[in-house]
Amino acid sequence: MNKITDLIKTNASTKDVIEKTNSYCPWLWNHLHVTTNGQVFPCCLGGGEASPIGNINNESFDDIWTGPEFKKLRKAVLQDKKIPHCKTCYTKEQQSGFSLRHDAITKFHESAKDMVMTTQDDGTSPDAKPVYLDIRFSNICNMRCKMCGHYSSSKWFGDSEKLKEKGIYNYGTNSDTAIIKGIEDSDALLDRLEEYLPHMQEIYFAGGEPLFMEQHYKLLNKLIELKLTDIHIRYNSNLSIVKFKKTKIVDLWKHFSNVYCAGSIDTYGTRAENLRKDTVWSEIETHMALIHSETPHVIVGISPTIQILNAHSVCELNRQWVEKGWVRPDEMFWNILIDPKFYNVQNFPDHMKQEVAEIWLDHLNWLGVRPHKTVYKTIHTAIKWMNSVPCNENRLREMCYHTKILDQLRGEDTRCTFPELKYIWENYWPPRSEELRSSVLAQICKFFSLGPLR
Numbered sequence: 001m002n003k004i005t006d007l008i009k010t011n012a013s014t015k016d017v018i019e020k021t022n023s024y025c026p027w028l029w030n031h032l033h034v035t036t037n038g039q040v041f042p043c044c045l046g047g048g049e050a051s052p053i054g055n056i057n058n059e060s061f062d063d064i065w066t067g068p069e070f071k072k073l074r075k076a077v078l079q080d081k082k083i084p085h086c087k088t089c090y091t092k093e094q095q096s097g098f099s100l101r102h103d104a105i106t107k108f109h110e111s112a113k114d115m116v117m118t119t120q121d122d123g124t125s126p127d128a129k130p131v132y133l134d135i136r137f138s139n140i141c142n143m144r145c146k147m148c149g150h151y152s153s154s155k156w157f158g159d160s161e162k163l164k165e166k167g168i169y170n171y172g173t174n175s176d177t178a179i180i181k182g183i184e185d186s187d188a189l190l191d192r193l194e195e196y197l198p199h200m201q202e203i204y205f206a207g208g209e210p211l212f213m214e215q216h217y218k219l220l221n222k223l224i225e226l227k228l229t230d231i232h233i234r235y236n237s238n239l240s241i242v243k244f245k246k247t248k249i250v251d252l253w254k255h256f257s258n259v260y261c262a263g264s265i266d267t268y269g270t271r272a273e274n275l276r277k278d279t280v281w282s283e284i285e286t287h288m289a290l291i292h293s294e295t296p297h298v299i300v301g302i303s304p305t306i307q308i309l310n311a312h313s314v315c316e317l318n319r320q321w322v323e324k325g326w327v328r329p330d331e332m333f334w335n336i337l338i339d340p341k342f343y344n345v346q347n348f349p350d351h352m353k354q355e356v357a358e359i360w361l362d363h364l365n366w367l368g369v370r371p372h373k374t375v376y377k378t379i380h381t382a383i384k385w386m387n388s389v390p391c392n393e394n395r396l397r398e399m400c401y402h403t404k405i406l407d408q409l410r411g412e413d414t415r416c417t418f419p420e421l422k423y424i425w426e427n428y429w430p431p432r433s434e435e436l437r438s439s440v441l442a443q444i445c446k447f448f449s450l451g452p453l454r
């Protein structure tokens with residue numbers, strides 16, 4: 001007896017499915033995510049403490065998709081049992097009432113329900129097909145965003161190695177090369193994927209920076225060759241590149257009818273250049289103007305990572321780009337940062353939470369959007385999330401410590417760039433004695449090979 005198939009038999013609406021289930025997610029039937037080191041998870045949130053379902057470098061794509069690990073997850077989810085891979089969604093639902101699982105049900109439940117209905121009790125699903133792919137071919141990126149690390153950005157490698165010398169391991173990996181190739185033989189993978197391409201509804205490119213990845217261009221060219229240009233092509237891109245070797249991305253996008261590019265842009269001007277290090281703000285705006293004029297059918301949205309550093313200024317970015325006509329008022333979706341925990345907006349002191357919530361709500365008023373719109377939900381969810389736990393002063397101290405270390409490494413002063421965080425800088429910035437203590441501890445840890453300094 002499976003709770004989910006029973007529910008589907010009642011012709012439940014997607015709203016009912018969201019309200020009456022705890023763990024069911026259609027993505028277990030129609031989607032997979034390959035990380036920058038080749039590991040496979042149900043989706044990009046599906047990592048955390050959970051083990052990967054497989055690795056594309058040692059196992060075939062088909063073996064993973066139909067294999068025992070995927071079956072086990074489908075079996076559990078059919079009974080609406082929670083699985084470790086999806087903990088992030090369960091936590092977000094608990095704290096804010098909304099999660100990516102809800103979004104996945106809204107967008108994909110209708111097309112997945114036949115696959116779900118023919119799934120056997122042991123999780124074997126003969127009809128399950130990946131119609132939505134998220135493959136991160138490598139960690140190649142041209143930026144060193146403060147909240148990122150070498151695992152997702154090759155450009156971070158140098159800084160993470162220098163930080164390891166100081167006993168700080170948060171931003172590093174075990175790899176001794178800057179570029180971590182997720183898929184050893186990406187051409188072979190693209191060949192194997194060809195048989196699935198005609199079923200595909202959506203392909204999502206993220207990174208690293210997808211517009212820097214050769215494989216992304218090969219896949220687009222393959223889709224053009226196969227005349228599969230109505231597949232929904234979706235990106236998260238930092239919008240810092242519009243030409244790769246001799247290919248202008250707008251020339252390829254002109255072939256596709258349905259392209260959505262979510263700009264991973266968190267704030268504007270010098271703040272953006274500090275937060276996503278190596279950003280040149282004037283270039284980002286030039287690229288936005290170019291995309292808008294050459295490919296007006298491409299929808300560009302803003303997909304910022306909401307954290308302490310951009311909480312005050314993210315809405316101003318949205319306002320500027322709405323006024324320039326580059327983004328529609330409802331094309332903003334917030335990714336609420338969870339890690340690194342010290343940048344999480346939940347750490348804000350109460351009076352700053354209130355201040356930030358007022359800015360966000362004022363912006364919603366300015367946008368004039370209705371409650372069913374994504375931007376309305378995204379902002380209200382963020383406020384609920386932010387207020388769901390009390391301020392964490394230790395995390396604020398940790399944030400200031402990391403900010404100071406990065407400033408020293410990069411020759412910056414983040415405190416001047418973000419004056420709106422004056423209260424935090426004044427109350428939690430590490431005094432010199434603390435810095436000395438941390439440095440001595442780091443040297444001791446390094447000497448005795450004790451691992452990360454916490």
Ligand code: SF4
Nearest residue numbers: 025042043086089101
């Ligand atoms: S429940 Fe959440 S984490 Fe799990 S696959 Fe769905 S969207 Fe991803």
